Amino acid sequence: MAKPARHVFVCSQNRPAGHPRGSCGSKGCSEVVDEFMQQWMQRQCFAQVLVTTSSCIGPCSMGPNILVYPEGVLYSNVTKADVTEIFDEHLLGGNPVERLKAPADIW
C-alpha cells in the first residue's frame, strides 16, 4: 500500500447486546463495511484511496460512523446506500458530502 490521497476508516466495533454505549455493529455497520470493500475492489482505486476497518471512532449512538483523513471528516448514520456518493464525491472527487457530516458539536 502506498500513501493514498484519502484514507477512510470504517468503524466495525461490536459490543454485547444491551451495552449502554451500543456500537456501530448493533447499528448495522457490517453491510456498510462490506459495501466499502466491494466498491473499493470494483473501482480498483488503490493508489488514491485506502479503506480500513477500525475500532470505535466516536459517537456510537449515531453509527455507523466513518472517518476520512487527511481532512478529518466524520460521517454518521451512514448506510449502504450512501457509499457510492462518498466514493464519487469525496474519496475520489475531493468534495465532502455535507449531508452526512456529523454535527459540529459532536466532531
Added chain:
Amino acid sequence: MAKPARHVFVCSQNRPAGHPRGSCGSKGCSEVVDEFMQQWMQRQCFAQVLVTTSSCIGPCSMGPNILVYPEGVLYSNVTKADVTEIFDEHLLGGNPVERLKAPADIW
C-alpha cells in the same frame, strides 16, 4: 470524542500462522496496542489525541505499523519502548519521529 489534533491508528491485524503476508499480530503488535492504550489513559490527553486500533494499514512485513493523521505519517517496526517518544514528540509535541518513519518507497 471530539475532533482531536492527532489521531493514531494502531494496527491490530492478525492472520493465521504461516500466512504469506504475516501480520502486525505475528510481529507482536498486541503489546504496542496495550502500551498506547495505557499511556493514553495515564496521560488523559483525550482532547488532543485519539487512539484507535485498526485492521491492516500497510507493509505487514515491517509491522507493527502505526499511522498518524492528519499528517499521514506511517511508523513501522514500532516497539513498546517507542510509544513514549511517539506520544511526547509527535502526538503531543507535533514533531514526527524521523527514525521510526516507514521508508519513502513504502509510504
